Amino acid sequence: MSRDEIIDITNKFLIEEFEVESEVVQPEANLKDSLDLDSLDYVDLVVIIESNFGIKLESKDFTDVNTFNDLYDLIGSKLHAIA
Amino acid sequence: MADKKYALVTGGSRGIGRAICIALASELNYPVLINYQSNIQAAEETRDIIVAGGGEAELIQFDVSNGAETHAALANWKDQHPESIIEVIVNNAGVARDGLFLWMENDDWTTVINTSLNGFYHVTKPLMQDVLRQRYGRIINIVSVSGVKGTPGQTNYSAAKAGLIGATKALAQEIAKRNVTVNAVAPGFIETDMTHTLDEKELKKLIPLNRFGKAEEVADLVCFLASKKASYITGEVININGGIYS
Numbered sequence: 154m155s156r157d158e159i160i161d162i163t164n165k166f167l168i169e170e171f172e173v174e175s176e177v178v179q180p181e182a183n184l185k186d187s188l189d190l191d192s193l194d195y196v197d198l199v200v201i202i203e204s205n206f207g208i209k210l211e212s213k214d215f216t217d218v219n220t221f222n223d224l225y226d227l228i229g230s231k232l233h234a235i236a
Numbered sequence: 237m238a239d240k241k242y243a244l245v246t247g248g249s250r251g252i253g254r255a256i257c258i259a260l261a262s263e264l265n266y267p268v269l270i271n272y273q274s275n276i277q278a279a280e281e282t283r284d285i286i287v288a289g290g291g292e293a294e295l296i297q298f299d300v301s302n303g304a305e306t307h308a309a310l311a312n313w314k315d316q317h318p319e320s321i322i323e324v325i326v327n328n329a330g331v332a333r334d335g336l337f338l339w340m341e342n343d344d345w346t347t348v349i350n351t352s353l354n355g356f357y358h359v360t361k362p363l364m365q366d367v368l369r370q371r372y373g374r375i376i377n378i379v380s381v382s383g384v385k386g387t388p389g390q391t392n393y394s395a396a397k398a399g400l401i402g403a404t405k406a407l408a409q410e411i412a413k414r415n416v417t418v419n420a421v422a423p424g425f426i427e428t429d430m431t432h433t434l435d436e437k438e439l440k441k442l443i444p445l446n447r448f449g450k451a452e453e454v455a456d457l458v459c460f461l462a463s464k465k466a467s468y469i470t471g472e473v474i475n476i477n478g479g480i481y482s
Contacts (some may be wrong), residue, residue, distance in 0.1 A: 191413070193368060193410075193411065193413060193414055196365060196368045196369065197368075197369065200365065200369055
């Protein structure tokens, strides 16, 4: 899966799940602030990523995820690991 | 949304657990998952009582003190019921290994802690994601008057139940935002297999209501907490002990 595909799929479900405008999702914007995520919202984030991409995530995977780009990188690396 | 919403009761084959299974099925119409460790006959009896009353029940065998076994059994159940969710979790399984602390064997300490306290972790944690996603759930931990005030001869049991009370209060605050409540029910002396060796005639002098409680009375309280009527109660320990000061 290409990075552009990952970005398209991810942005689509983030906008839908967290009910934000598409302009909010910018590659270098802060994920947590932009989507107004609290710690429990990460449960939803993990579930939708896992169901959309068929990968497994743990809370520690998010330690270095600050921006949307970081999230795309995380998904890409997990997909690469199972490819 | 899940098609079918279940209630799971650990240690549901006998005593208070059985009464809770029956009440959840008859009062709240939940299909009930009756967990048992080894006494399949008693578990089947509980199931038969529920079915005879027009309710629905399934058995699920695992030892709550064994994390891997519990996880595997719940994962297997979820695989077989992909459209269902366990939205009521009653952590009832417990064992007592009473004795003076001075003489308490390591095994008596760890067995009691592993069942009552670690069992809560083993069972509840794998089911958390579903209730959080659903934004509704009820977690009810059966503790004990021993965990509230301490009982001599039950240092292990008191410690396990007090630990479970702490977990109840912490988890309640952690997940309240998702409309999942976590409460504890602390029974005193209840007529069950666990208390049948006790001297009821002597002990009831200590109880203002002057009798042991009935498992059904505890089940009624659990049912209330499991219902939508208890939506604004979380992080509480409700005593049901006939008035024993605790």
